[in-house]
Structure formats: structure tokens, C-alpha cells
Amino acid sequence: xxxxxxxxxxxxxxxxxxxxxxxxxxxxxxxxxxxxxxxxxxxxxxxxxxxxxxxxxxxxxxxxxxxxxxxxxxxxxxxxxxxxxxxxxxxxxxxxxxxxxxxxxxxxxxxxxxxxxxxxxxxxxxxxxxxxxxxxxxxxxxxxxxxxxxxxxxxxxxxxxxxxxxxxxxxxxxxxxxxxxxxxxxxxxxxxxxxxxxxxxxxxxxxxxxxxxxxxxxxxxxxxxxxxxx
Numbered sequence: 001x002x003x004x005x006x007x008x009x010x011x012x013x014x015x016x017x018x019x020x021x022x023x024x025x026x027x028x029x030x031x032x033x034x035x036x037x038x039x040x041x042x043x044x045x046x047x048x049x050x051x052x053x054x055x056x057x058x059x060x061x062x063x064x065x066x067x068x069x070x071x072x073x074x075x076x077x078x079x080x081x082x083x084x085x086x087x088x089x090x091x092x093x094x095x096x097x098x099x100x101x102x103x104x105x106x107x108x109x110x111x112x113x114x115x116x117x118x119x120x121x122x123x124x125x126x127x128x129x130x131x132x133x134x135x136x137x138x139x140x141x142x143x144x145x146x147x148x149x150x151x152x153x154x155x156x157x158x159x160x161x162x163x164x165x166x167x168x169x170x171x172x173x174x175x176x177x178x179x180x181x182x183x184x185x186x187x188x189x190x191x192x193x194x195x196x197x198x199x200x201x202x203x204x205x206x207x208x209x210x211x212x213x214x215x216x217x218x219x220x221x222x223x224x225x226x227x228x229x230x
Contacts, residue, residue, distance in 0.1 A: 006089055006105060007085075007086050007089050007090070009085070009109070010081070010082045010083075010085035010086040010089065010112075011082065011086070012082070013078045013079070013081045013082035013085065014078070014079055014081075014082025014083060014086070015082070016078045016082075017074075017075045017076070017077070017078035017079030017080075017081075017082060018075075018079065020071055020072075020074055020075030020078065021075045021079070023071070023075075024069075024071060024072055024075060069173075069175070072124050072127060073120060073121070073124045076120040076123050076124045076127065077116050077117055077120035077124075078116075080115070080116035080119050080120050080123075081112055081113055081116040084112040084115055084116055085108060085109060085112035085113075088108045088111070088112055089105075089108055092104065092108065141201055142170050142171060143168055143170055143176070143178065143198045143201070143206060144198055144199065144200065144201065145197070145198065145199075146168050146169065146170060146171070146197075146198050147168070147169075147195055147196070147197055147198075147211055148166035148167055148168030148169075148178070148180070148195070148196050148197075148198060148208065149166065149167045149168070149193065149194070149195060149196075150164065150165070150166055150180075150190045150191060150192050150193060150194050150195075150196060151165045151166060151167050151177065151192065152164040152165040152166075152192065153191065153192055154189050154190065154191045154192070155180055155181065155182050155189055155190050155196065155208060156181060156182065156189070157181060157182040157183070157184055157186055157189070158181045158182065158183060158184050158207070159184050160181075162181075163179040163180065163181055163205060164179070164180050164181065165177055165178070165179060165180065166178055166180045166196055166198075166206070166208060168198065178198075178206050179204065179205045179206065180196065180198070180205065180206045180207070180208045181205055181206075181207060181208070182207070182208065182209065183199070183200075183207050183209065185215075185218070186209055186210075186215050187214065187215055188209075188210040188213050188214070188215055189210075190208070190210045190211075194210065194211075195210075195211035195212070196208040196209060196210060196211055197209055197210075197211045197216055197219075199219055
């Protein structure tokens with residue numbers, strides 16, 4: 001039963017997943033896939049918050065879309081699909097003392113796919129953070145000028161003594177979660193799902209402002225004046 005032809009698809013899935021993991025290792029991360037994922041993640045969050053109902057956006061979130069590089073998510077899902085499908089085939093074959101095929105084989109294929117998508121979404125994100133840590137630039141200023149997405153309820157100002165959280169892509173396309181605050185002069189407090197621009201780093205906390213807002217114009221104008229004076 002272990003090397004039955006019924007298990008061939010699952011061995012192929014597992015092999016593809018392992019190859020994708022190997023590609024991730026030698027390439028040093030998830031590449032450009034985060035651009036798509038980040039956009040989908042924002043859309044999923046906004047849809048979930050506004051509609052408060054089960055929908056396609058929520059399923060994408062459960063499946064891990066937007067939580068990790070797409071190539072890493074595929075590697076995890078395929079590996080899990082191969083392992084879970086193979087285990088179910090062996091188990092059901094052992095119970096029934098026969099080869100699995102036909103209707104039962106299709107059910108196993110579908111059930112193992114669903115479980116792989118859900119488990120893959122949970123597993124891929126911490127694995128993605130591990131890859132990101134290995135590929136990070138040691139400079140604390142590497143995120144200055146990058147655009148992030150607010151993941152906390154809102155971003156408080158510095159003088160409130162609180163911090164918010166932002167998911168941001170660094171220049172090497174690693175997805176990072178950082179602590180963030182607004183500058184004291186900030187007038188707009190970005191909320192969950194909204195975009196922010198990182199403008200400064202202070203002792204493990206990043207200072208951000210709302211993207212495409214009057215605060216950004218104010219910061220750009222002041223930066224231009226400082227550059228012209230210097």
C-alpha cells in the first residue's frame with residue numbers, strides 16, 4: 001500500500017513542495033510574490049470588516065493568502081497535501097484491506113486539499129518570518145520610506161504611551177511586523193487595513209504617517225526645506 005499507484009499523486013505533490021522549499025532556500029525568500037499577497041490581504045480584511053460575513057476574502061485569509069510569500073504558501077500546501085493524502089490513503093487502505101480508488105479516493109483527494117489549505121495558512125506565516133529574519137538587512141533604517149498596512153486597531157501618537165502594529169515589506173521583499181506610532185504633530189490616526197508611510201526609527205519603534213494624507217504632504221514639504229537648507 002505504501003508504494004501503491006493510488007499514492008502517486010501525493011508523492012508528486014510532496015516532491016513539488018520539497019522542490020519549492022529548496023528553491024526558497026537557495027533564492028533567499030519569497031521574491032516578488034508579496035506584492036500580490038499584500039493587496040489581497042488588505043482587500044480581505046476590508047471585506048471581512050465591512051460585510052461581517054463568510055466570504056471569499058475570508059477564505060483567502062484562512063488559506064494564508066497575504067500572510068506569507070506565495071511561493072512559500074504553495075510549498076507548504078503541496079507538502080501537506082502530499083503527506084495528508086498519503087496518510088489517509090494508507091490508513092483507509094489498511095482498514096478496508098484494499099486499494100483506495102474511485103469515489104473514496106476522490107473524497108480523500110478533496111478532504112486532504114481542504115485541510116492542507118487551512119493548515120498551510122497557519123504554518124506558512126511563521127515559516128515566512130523565519131525566512132525574513134535570515135534575509136533581513138541589519139540596518140534599523142531599512143524600512144524608512146516603505147509603505148505598510150496597519151494590523152492593530154489604530155496607530156496612537158507618541159505622547160499616548162501606546163504602540164500600534166504595521167505589516168511592511170522591506171526592500172528585499174521580506175514581510176515584517178513592526179511596532180509603530182504617529183509623530184506628535186500627526187493629525188490622522190490610521191486604522192486597521194489602511195496604508196502608512198514609515199518616516200523614522202526610534203529605539204525599536206517606527207514612526208509612521210497616513211499614506212496619501214495631509215500629514216504626508218506636511219512631512220514631504222518639511223523634508224524638502226531641510227534638504228534645500230543643507
